[in-house]
Every structure is written in structure tokens, then in C-alpha cells.
Amino acid sequence: MIVVDQLRKAFVDPEGRPALAVDGVSFSAGPGEIVGLLGPNGAGKTTTMRVLATLVSADSGTATVAGHDVRTAAVEVRRSIGYLSANTGLFGRLTPREVLIYVATLQGCEDAEARAEALLDRFDIRRFAHAHCDKLSTGMKQKVSIARAVVHDPPVLIFDEPTSGLDVLVAQELFSFLEDARDRGRCVLYSTHIMGEAERLCDRLVVIHRGRVLATGTLAQLRDQTGETRLEDVFMRLVRGDGPR
Amino acid sequence: MVRRGASFRALGAVLTAELRQLLRDTNTLLFSVLFPLFLFPLVVWLFSQADALADGWAEGLRPRVAVPAELASELPDSVEVVAPGAPADVTVGLSGTAVTVRYQGADPVSSLGQARVVEALDRPWEVTSHDIAPSDQALSAVLARILPGLLVVLAIMASMFPAVEAVVADRERGTLETSLVTAAPGWVFVAGKLASVGVITLVAMVSTLAGALVTLVHLASLTGATIGLPPARILAIVPLASVTALAGAALALFAAAPARSFKQAQNTVTAATTVLMGAACLGMLPHSELAGGLGFVPVTNAVLVMRELLLGQTPYGWAAVAVAELVAVAAFATAWTTRSLGRLEAR
Numbered sequence: 165m166i167v168v169d170q171l172r173k174a175f176v177d178p179e180g181r182p183a184l185a186v187d188g189v190s191f192s193a194g195p196g197e198i199v200g201l202l203g204p205n206g207a208g209k210t211t212t213m214r215v216l217a218t219l220v221s222a223d224s225g226t227a228t229v230a231g232h233d234v235r236t237a238a239v240e241v242r243r244s245i246g247y248l249s250a251n252t253g254l255f256g257r258l259t260p261r262e263v264l265i266y267v268a269t270l271q272g273c274e275d276a277e278a279r280a281e282a283l284l285d286r287f288d289i290r291r292f293a294h295a296h297c298d299k300l301s302t303g304m305k306q307k308v309s310i311a312r313a314v315v316h317d318p319p320v321l322i323f324d325e326p327t328s329g330l331d332v333l334v335a336q337e338l339f340s341f342l343e344d345a346r347d348r349g350r351c352v353l354y355s356t357h358i359m360g361e362a363e364r365l366c367d368r369l370v371v372i373h374r375g376r377v378l379a380t381g382t383l384a385q386l387r388d389q390t391g392e393t394r395l396e397d398v399f400m401r402l403v404r405g406d407g408p409r
Numbered sequence: 410m411v412r413r414g415a416s417f418r419a420l421g422a423v424l425t426a427e428l429r430q431l432l433r434d435t436n437t438l439l440f441s442v443l444f445p446l447f448l449f450p451l452v453v454w455l456f457s458q459a460d461a462l463a464d465g466w467a468e469g470l471r472p473r474v475a476v477p478a479e480l481a482s483e484l485p486d487s488v489e490v491v492a493p494g495a496p497a498d499v500t501v502g503l504s505g506t507a508v509t510v511r512y513q514g515a516d517p518v519s520s521l522g523q524a525r526v527v528e529a530l531d532r533p534w535e536v537t538s539h540d541i542a543p544s545d546q547a548l549s550a551v552l553a554r555i556l557p558g559l560l561v562v563l564a565i566m567a568s569m570f571p572a573v574e575a576v577v578a579d580r581e582r583g584t585l586e587t588s589l590v591t592a593a594p595g596w597v598f599v600a601g602k603l604a605s606v607g608v609i610t611l612v613a614m615v616s617t618l619a620g621a622l623v624t625l626v627h628l629a630s631l632t633g634a635t636i637g638l639p640p641a642r643i644l645a646i647v648p649l650a651s652v653t654a655l656a657g658a659a660l661a662l663f664a665a666a667p668a669r670s671f672k673q674a675q676n677t678v679t680a681a682t683t684v685l686m687g688a689a690c691l692g693m694l695p696h697s698e699l700a701g702g703l704g705f706v707p708v709t710n711a712v713l714v715m716r717e718l719l720l721g722q723t724p725y726g727w728a729a730v731a732v733a734e735l736v737a738v739a740a741f742a743t744a745w746t747t748r749s750l751g752r753l754e755a756r
Contacts, residue, residue: 217590243592253583255426257433262426269422270591272415296433312587 165320165351166193166216171225173211185211187375188225193353193368195319198346200366201355202399208375209355210249213324216353217247230319230351243271246313249324253309256298260289260308263297264315271316283311287337303334310338314345321345321352327361339365359395371402378402419593423601424608431571431609441567441609445616448563450624472498472522479503480530488525498522506533514540549638550720552625557646557715558693560617561708562686564654565661567613568606569678572661575602576750577674585750599747603659610654618643638719646715649728653711656735656742657685663742666749692716699727707734 173186186208193199201209214220216227218238227234230244254263261280268276284290287307292300297308306326314321321342327335342352342365356362362369369386371378379386379402387393390401431437471489475497481490491497499522502509508530512523523538530536579585579602588598622643664681668674685708692712697703699713704727711731717724 219586219589239592239594242590245590247590249583249586251583251586253587255430255584256582257430258426262429266422266426267587267591270419270588270593270597272419272592 165195166191166199166227166229166353168192168212168216168227169225171212171215171227172223173215173220174223175211184375186215186222189372189375189377190225191370191377191380193351195351196346196349197367198342198352198354198365200362200369201353201372202357202359202362202366202369203355203372204357204403206374207357207372209372210324212372213247213249213322213353213355216241216322217245218242243316244318244320246316246318246321247324248309248313248322248326250326250328254297254305254312257296259294259296260284260300260311261293263308263312267312268315273316276315279315279317283315287311287341302329303331306330306334307337310341319350321350321354323352324355325357326354327356327358335361359399363395371399373403378405416594416597419591419597420601420604423588423593423597424604427575427601427605428608431574431605434574436570437574437609440570441613442616445563445567445613446620449559449617449620452559453624453628468521470518470521472518472525474499474501474522474526476501476526477503480508480534483534484529485525488522499526501526506535508534508536510536510538511541512538552621552638553716553719554693554695556621556643556719557650557712558689559621560614560646560650560715561653561657561689561712563617564610564614564650565657565682565685565689568610568654568658568661569682571606571609572658572665573668573671573674573678575606576662576665576746577668577671581671595750596747599662599743599750603655603662603743603746606658606662607655610658611651614650614654618647642719642721645718649711649715649718649731652732652735653708656707656739657682659739659742659746660685662746663749666746688712699724704730705734707731707738711735 169190171186171189172184174182174184177183189208189212191199201212203209211220215222216229216234218234218241221235229241232240232244234241254260255266258266261284264280264283265276268279273279284293287310289304289307289311292304297305300308306329310326313323323342326338330338339361342354346352346367354361354366363383366383368380368382370380371386379389381389383395383398386395386398386402390398392398392401471487473491473496474484474488475491475493475495476484477493480501480503484490488499493500498512498516498519500511502511510523510526513519527536527538579588585598589595622640625638660681661678664677665674668677688706688708689712691697691703691706692709697709697713699710699717703713704710710727714724714728714731717727
């Protein structure tokens with residue numbers, strides 16, 4: 165469902181120098197699995213995900229989502245993904261119901277209202293469905309954001325650090341939803357820097373640091389590779405082995 | 410490819426969402442609906458207070474009265490007698506015992522002079538007064554000069570906040586990203602934002618017109634005077650005023666699109682709208698004429714064309730020039746806005 169090959173992307177830093185955010189990243193994610201992009205802040209996770217969401221163009225390399233090239237078939241890619249990032253916001257003076265119908269219509273859903281109603285129940289949003297979004301708590305807003313991302317029932321979910329600022333109850337609901345999505349054959353790409361989340365949720369991990377992939381595999385494979393037991397120790401060993409560049 | 414029907418549904422969704430977001434905001438309601446609705450009554454009230462002050466001030470004046478020598482001694486010291494033919498506020502003619510007093514009803518000093526002359530000339534003089542500039546004609550000339558400019562200025566003012574909200578606030582709160590990762594084509598978002606800001610400016614314009622009409626009808630009922638501007642003439646300016654308002658909305662979006670922050674957008678939009686409002690005010694000046702250079706200045710020429718329409722003229726050629734310029738400006742601004750939004754999102 166997601167195939168990334170030798171992806172590179174450079175930005176210009178505040179001092180005007182080129183900074184390589186993603187440096188030859190390659191990985192894949194298939195249907196019915198949750199793949200975690202694990203790395204510290206600034207590792208290149210968000211840039212990689214924004215390339216996959218067609219919000220940023222890569223300098224080189226290729227990426228396909230659900231069989232569509234992100235460069236040449238952006239509309240098909242956008243129709244195939246549910247994208248959620250810490251930056252995605254909600255119209256403050258729209259209600260959750262209005263937001264869901266709006267996004268479903270933009271995604272071309274014929275039954276936008278019915279889908280919105282179903283998600284109001286699925287994410288327990290109905291009790292505040294008539295409130296303006298800027299009156300909602302962080303957790304409630306995130307529930308609406310998640311529902312917004314999946315309102316068109318896409319085959320691929322790209323969630324970029326979705327638990328930022330969430331309490332444990334809402335985070336658990338999110339994990340439950342993602343596990344359910346995996347069981348229904350959806351491909352989930354999930355980025356985080358929180359080891360516990362990755363350990364609990366992800367079927368495979370892509371460890372990324374300073375724009376490069378350091379290792380990929382299941383948690384068991386990474387343990388074997390590094391000789392460490394705890395994921396935090398696995399991660400530290402991989403990162404230290406990368407060394408300063 | 411996205412089906413055309415789906416694209417238009419998406420356009421409707423963007424327009425609806427943007428309008429809900431804008432019309433549920435107190436600032437938008439205040440500046441786009443209530444302020445234009447009450448501004449004209451307020452201006453008229455202020456003018457009436459200024460007139461009252463002017464009347465009191467005029468009491469102490471000595472209006473100049475051009476009068477034949479036979480009548481000069483009849484007039485009181487409260488008027489200044491000048492020779493016939495000299496510049497004067499009131500002109501008095503004499504034929505036998507028939508005295509004709511010519512004055513300008515719209516001018517408080519001239520009216521004061523007329524009242525003093527009439528009061529002073531008793532039998533055997535038979536005095537008749539002629540208002541050579543009836544107040545309703547003067548009122549219509551003033552309205553024709555003020556109303557188009559006021560409409561355009563208020564419509565442009567009303568577009569400022571919605572333009573910043575539609576582009577920069579959308580980007581800052583992350584809703585632009587939310588929209589851009591959907592399957593809807595990019596033009597839908599620019600068109601939806603332009604339409605929503607355009608609707609707000611049109612609402613402001615309609616509010617201004619409503620406030621003006623209610624005030625004028627109220628004044629006419631109080632004074633028994635005629636306004637001198639038939640409703641048909643006022644309606645005749647609506648199409649051009651609408652095109653001007655939409656071009657203003659396109660330019661406000663154009664100014665907001667490249668901004669990186671709300672504050673920066675406020676600065677760029679304020680600068681752009683100040684230029685536009687200056688062009689509108691240029692058309693309100695007493696000696697501005699629909700000819701030569703001014704006839705080709707966008708917005709200014711639209712205001713001047715509307716003035717001519719209100720005065721019962723039909724300057725079709727200049728109207729065509731004004732509309733063509735406004736459409737060209739709006740098209741350029743919209744194209745640039747589309748480009749700016751695309752570049753900022755690095756798509």
C-alpha cells in the first residue's frame with residue numbers, strides 16, 4: 165500500500181543554508197499492518213509523511229500510495245489516504261457535524277451526511293456534535309480530527325504523532341480504532357517518538373534518525389539485531405551506532 | 410479526474426464552510442453588517458448637527474445682497490448691500506413695485522439673506538422669492554457624490570477581515586492543510602474563498618444601501634421634501650457597485666495570500682485597501698469628472714460612473730471601461746492568489 169524508495173528532501177534553514185530533512189529514506193507498509201516511524205524530533209518523520217500526503221514535493225526518489233505515485237497522481241493519493249498531523253486544525257466556528265460533512269463532500273462522498281452521522285457515534289462525538297469546535301477540549305478536538313481524517317473510509321491511514329497533548333483515555337480510544345482499522349485490512353503508517361506507543365501498537369518499525377533509516381523490522385527482529393530487550397535501549401543503540409554526521 | 414459535479418459540490422462546501430466561519434464571528438457581523446447599516450444614518454445625523462451649528466453661526470453673518478439703489482435704504486444693517494452685478498448671496502430685482510428675490514435654498518447664508526430681505530420689504534413692494542437651487546436638487550447632487558464612494562469604501566472595508574481570515578487564519582489553524590489533503594481540486598478553494606469574501610462585501614454594500622434608503626425616506630417624510638433620486642436610479646448603480654465590491658474582495662485576498670502571519674496579512678491588506686479607498690474617495694471630490702485621466706483609474710471611474718447614473722446620465726462607454734478594468738484586476742488578483750497559495754504549500 166505504501167512504498168517509499170530513496171526519498172530525499174532538502175529545505176533551506178533560517179540561516180539560508182540547505183538542510184537535508186530526508187536523506188534516501190526507503191520502506192514499505194502493506195495492508196493489514198501498522199508500521200511505526202520511530203524517531204526523535206527533527207528525524208524526518210513529518211517530512212516523509214507530508215511527501216506521502218502530497219503536501220510537500222520530494223527532491224528525488226519515489227513514493228507510491230495505494231498504487232498511485234505521489235508526484236503524478238496526487239488526487240488519487242489524497243482520495244486514498246486519511247492524513248492526521250499535529251498541525252491539522254478544525255474550523256473553530258463550525259460544529260463537529262459540519263466539519264465531517266464538509267470534508268466528506270470535499271472527498272467526493274455521495275453520502276456525506278450519513279458518513280458523518282456514523283462517525284459521530286463511532287467516536288462518541290454526538291453529545292457535543294452541535295458545539296463549535298473552538299469550545300471543545302483538546303481530547304474532543306482530536307476525536308473530531310481523527311473522524312475527519314477517516315470520514316471517506318480510506319485504505320491508507322497516515323497519522324503523524326496523533327497522541328500529542330492527549331490524555332490516556334483518548335489515546336487508548338485512538339489505539340483501539342487503529343487496531344480495528346488494521347484488522348479491517350487498512351494500512352496504517354504511524355509516527356511517534358514515544359517508545360511505549362510504538363511497542364504496543366506497531367507490527368513493524370522503521371527507525372529514522374537525521375533523515376536516514378537506521379533499521380526496519382518487527383520489534384523481535386530489532387531486538388535480535390541489537391541484543392537489547394527494551395525498545396528504548398534498542399532505539400538508543402541504533403541511534404548511537406549512527407554517530408554524528 | 411474528479412467529476413465536474415463533485416467539484417461544484419466541493420465548491421459549495423467550501424463556500425458554506427467559509428461563510429459559516431465568517432458569519433459566526435462578531436467582528437464580521439459588526440463591520441460587515443451593522444456598521445454599514447448604521448453609518449449612513451449616523452453621517453446624516455452628524456451633518457444635521459453641523460447644519461444646526463452652521464445656522465447659529467450664520468445668524469451673526471451679514472449676507473451680501475445685490476440690490477437696486479431704490480431699495481438700498483429699505484434694507485437693515487444685518488445685510489451687506491452691494492451693487493447689482495457684484496458677487497452676492499441674494500440678488501434683488503425691481504420692476505415697478507414688483508420685487509424679485511433670488512436665493513439658493515441649499516445655502517444657509519443665502520436663505521438667511523432672503524429671509525431678512527423679505528422681512529424688511531413691506532408695502533408698497535410686492536415681493537416674490539425664487540429659490541434658484543432648490544434644496545431637493547442640491548440634496549440629490551450631494552447624495553450622488555457621496556453614496557457611490559461610501560458604498561465602495563464600506564464594501565472594501567468589509568472585505569479586509571474576511572480576506573485575512575479566509576487565507577491566513579485558515580493556514581495558521583491548519584484547516585488549509587485539512588482541505589488540501591482532500592481530493593478536491595485546488596481551484597475550488599480559491600474560488601470558494603473569493604466567493605465567501607465577495608458575499609460579505611455584497612452584504613456590506615446592501616447594508617449601506619438599506620441604511621441610506623431608510624434614512625432618506627425618513628428625512629423626506631419628516632420634511633415633506635423630495636429626495637430627487639428615484640429608486641430606479643439607485644438600483645441602476647447596484648450592478649456596477651457589485652462588480653467593484655467583488656474586485657475589491659479579489660484584491661484583498663491577493664494582498665493576504667503571500668502573508669506568513671496574521672499580523673503581516675493585516676498590514677498588507679490594510680495597505681492595499683487604503684489605496685482602493687483612496688481611489689474611491691478621489692471619485693467623491695467635488696471637481697472630479699468622468700473624463701481624461703480619472704476616467705481610466707479603476708475604482709475611481711466606477712464611482713464616477715455611479716455618480717452620473719444617480720444624476721440620470723447614461724455614460725455607457727465609461728461604464729464599459731470601468732467594468733472591463735475591474736474584471737481584469739479581479740482576474741489578475743485571483744490568478745496571483747492561486748499561485749501564492751500553491752507556492753506556500755510547496756505542492
